[in-house]
Amino acid sequence: MDNPYTVPAMIAVTLATVVIGFYGLTLARTTSDFLVASRMVSPTWNAAAIGGEYLSAASFLGVAGLILKYGVDVLWYPVGFAAGYLALLLFVAAPLRRSGAFTLPDFCELRLGSRRLRTLATVFVAFIGWLYLVPQLQGAGLTLSTVTGSPYPLGALLVGAVVTGNVALGGMRAVTFVQAFQYWLKLTALAVPAIFLVLQWQSDGRPAVTPEAGAVFPAATTVVVEQAATLTLADGTTREVRPGEELSFAAGEPVPEISSTDTVNGADWLLPSTAGDDDRGLFATYSLILATFLGTMGLPHVLVRFYTNPDGAAARRTTLVVLALVGTFYLFPTLYGVLGRIYTPQLLLTGRSDAVVVLLPSAALGNGLTGQLLAALVAAGAFAAFLSTSSGLLTSVAGVLSTDLLGHGSVRDFRFATVVAGLVPTVLALYVSGLDVSQVVGLAFAVAASSFCPLLVLGIWWRGLTDAGAAAGILVGGGAAVGAVLFTVVGPELTGWPAVLIAQPAAWTVPLAFTVMVAASWVTRRRTPPDVAATMLRLHAPDALRL
Amino acid sequence: MVLAEVARRRTGAERTRAELAQQTQVGEALVRGLVRAQLALALRLSLVVGIGLGGLPLLFAIAPEVGTAKLFGINLPWLLLGVAAFPFLVAVGWAYVHLAERNEQDFTDVVQRPER
Structure with missing residues (x-):
């Protein structure tokens, strides 16, 4: 693809990220600045930052690609990605902020007073973070090779290096400004071309998305x-x-x-899967709903942002704004997936449906100036998606590693931990290029929903939780989800029910985690922390009382 | 005279705060009531979402005619999941923030108004 604007656009995004990062650097001075941005970030900035951090390659590219392939059934991905913030708002946001903990391991220690549980949580934070980082870097490599024809490792290395450097030098204060900027960039990069695409579709005489005679190529x-x-x-x-x-x-x-790509065609693409011959589709749908609804609250890079709110009420309002911002964003990928059916049907043959967002503008609008500029804008947005999500993930993984495993939380420890935390997924991304981006992100949600979701919900609302119960629940439920992930990535291919149970594990691992956590806490109920009443007061008392 | 007045003003609010902080039985009961009210609110609203959104796959599965119904020329499932789901989630979230803050205000009133 010869588009003279794509590479400059991506370089501009990267430069802007670095410049805003250094602007933040002059403000960041102490460790507390680095980790919680001094709690001086306003709810709107903070909400845009959370949104910018959250909308990853899976949202920007993957959702549209999935819709292109599978149709209405995968609309549950964007709905679930947004609904996760409602679950976070209802059960976690305000009490978690009032707990005063910086990270998930901090919460474990504050609520249950156990160092060993803290270490276990740190291990899970790192695992979920890396599981989420690898597909981001891979996506960067694939996009860069699609758009510019460069070799795959270059994109992965480039994003890995920029993000590691920026996080290590600027810390989270810098990242807050970068992330907020990235949200608006990503929204613009999808929304503006979408308007042009819909107008083009109108002027083409509204071609049918699923013509009676089957899809046709719009051009040679x-x-x-x-x-x-x-x-x-x-x-x-x-x-x-x-x-x-x-x-x-x-x-x-x-x-x-x-036969090499698994797509849904004709009316099946347009209509939801129905009951009847098998219930596996329904099980997979509910499993996906459970993973995305409950997984968001367990994602380390989302939670760490809540400490930048001044109090519990602000945390609630921030979450509501995030829900609105993320919901607005998710209106657009659907449009790309649907129009991709008309203008880029060749992606159904090659199977590289993740490229639909990047390729659609020039496919529909032609290679004139408008088409090229819009294509460059979309490519820049995709790059912003990789940069921002990777920065957020890296900050939180480095944060927990530097305070719990690799040091004592000083700025130097944080920088050292950032380099270590950035190196691992970069190396992995270079060696594992066969993973499916959207699927791996979905599995990260399943692991988070089966480990940290029960820990947070029970820890905040149930006095009876004990450290032993929490550890047992995380090990059994989270461990089962991790096992399913590893089996999906390296194990043999399965068919029938075992394949569904392993590919979409949340519907059985989440109830398992909750059950084990409650049962083990009940058995070890003598270990209930003595200060649980004081902790509950702190988590739930209104901010105005300042008890 | 003045001292007595100060002392009287202290008693109510200060005592309730002290009861909370020292976890006396009254304070315990107050906090438990607040936690229960907030949890009940969260669970009620999850039920709304659970039925409103979570019921859709089942509905589409057992009543395929809903899937083929059209509104403005677009199949209903696309409109429900692709567009309507997001304002619905925001509306539920807005209701939660509003009601949770009211629960907290009620609690604060009980604690700070001694002459109840």
């Missing part, structure tokens, strides 16, 4: 086959294709189906 298209597969043409004949083979299609020719 050449597709290079990447793996051996069976092509089913519109007239029902099949033919084998080999890697490297070039397939040419004329404008108006129907899009064939290919």
